[in-house]
Amino acid sequence: MRNYLILIVFFASLQIASAQVEEAKDSIVKELDNKYREDQFYVSITYNLLGDKPEGVSQSGFSSGFHLGFIRDFPINKRRNIAFGVGLGLSSNSFNHNFLISKDSDGEFNYSVLDKSEVNYSKNKFATYMVEVPLQLRWRTSTAEEGKFWRIYAGVNVGYVLFNSSKFRGDLGTIKHSKIDSFNDLQYGLTMSAGFNTWNVYVYYGLNSIMSNARIDSESVDMNALKVGLIFYIL
Incomplete structure (x- = not known):
C-alpha cells in the first residue's frame, strides 16, 4: 500500500x-x-525609368537605383500582422538618356535632346542622392515564431535630394554639372513591395516631377521616376 x-x-x-x-x-x-514586431533593415536594387518624357527624349543603357535604410514597425491589431512602418534611409539613382544638360555663356542651364546621328557620346546621365522617409501600411502572415512569411507593404516614400549631378562624355567633350537648381529638392511617390521570405518585388511611382522650371524649347520637362526592382528585408 x-x-x-x-x-x-x-x-x-x-x-x-x-x-x-x-x-x-x-x-x-x-x-x-x-x-512581436517586424523592425527591419532593407536593401533595394532598382531599374529606373523616366515617365512623361518630352518628345524625342529616350533612355539607353541600364539606369540603376540603390536604396538602404531601416523601418520601425508599429503593429495595430491583436494578431500583430497589420502594422504601420516608418523608416529612414538613403538612396542613389541614375538615369541614362539623350537629354543634355549644359550651360550657356551666361552660366544659365540649358536643356536639349541629343540626336545620335549627329552627336556621338558614350555617357549621358543625371543622378540624384537622397535621404528618404518610407511610410508603409504593412500586412504579413508572420508570427513571433515564424520567420518565413508572405508580405504586402504599400505606402509612400518621401525623399529630399542632398546632391544632384549630370555627366556627358562624347563629341562635345566632357560636360559635368552639379547642384543643378532645376531639380526638385523634394521628391515623393507611391511604393509597394510584395513577396515571400527574402525575395520581394519593389515598385515606386513618382507623384511629382524630377525637375521644375526646365524647358526644351517651349516644352516643359515634367519627367517623373518609375523604379522597379527587388527589395530585401533583414531582421
Whole structure:
C-alpha cells in the first residue's frame, strides 16, 4: 500500500510539474506575441525609368537605383500582422538618356535632346542622392515564431535630394554639372513591395516631377521616376 501511495504522489507531482511548464510556455509565447514586431533593415536594387518624357527624349543603357535604410514597425491589431512602418534611409539613382544638360555663356542651364546621328557620346546621365522617409501600411502572415512569411507593404516614400549631378562624355567633350537648381529638392511617390521570405518585388511611382522650371524649347520637362526592382528585408 505504501508503494502505491508513493507512485500516486510521484505521478501527481509529474502532472503538476507538466502543467506548470505548459503554463510557463503559454506565458512566454503570450509575452512574445504581445511584443512581436517586424523592425527591419532593407536593401533595394532598382531599374529606373523616366515617365512623361518630352518628345524625342529616350533612355539607353541600364539606369540603376540603390536604396538602404531601416523601418520601425508599429503593429495595430491583436494578431500583430497589420502594422504601420516608418523608416529612414538613403538612396542613389541614375538615369541614362539623350537629354543634355549644359550651360550657356551666361552660366544659365540649358536643356536639349541629343540626336545620335549627329552627336556621338558614350555617357549621358543625371543622378540624384537622397535621404528618404518610407511610410508603409504593412500586412504579413508572420508570427513571433515564424520567420518565413508572405508580405504586402504599400505606402509612400518621401525623399529630399542632398546632391544632384549630370555627366556627358562624347563629341562635345566632357560636360559635368552639379547642384543643378532645376531639380526638385523634394521628391515623393507611391511604393509597394510584395513577396515571400527574402525575395520581394519593389515598385515606386513618382507623384511629382524630377525637375521644375526646365524647358526644351517651349516644352516643359515634367519627367517623373518609375523604379522597379527587388527589395530585401533583414531582421
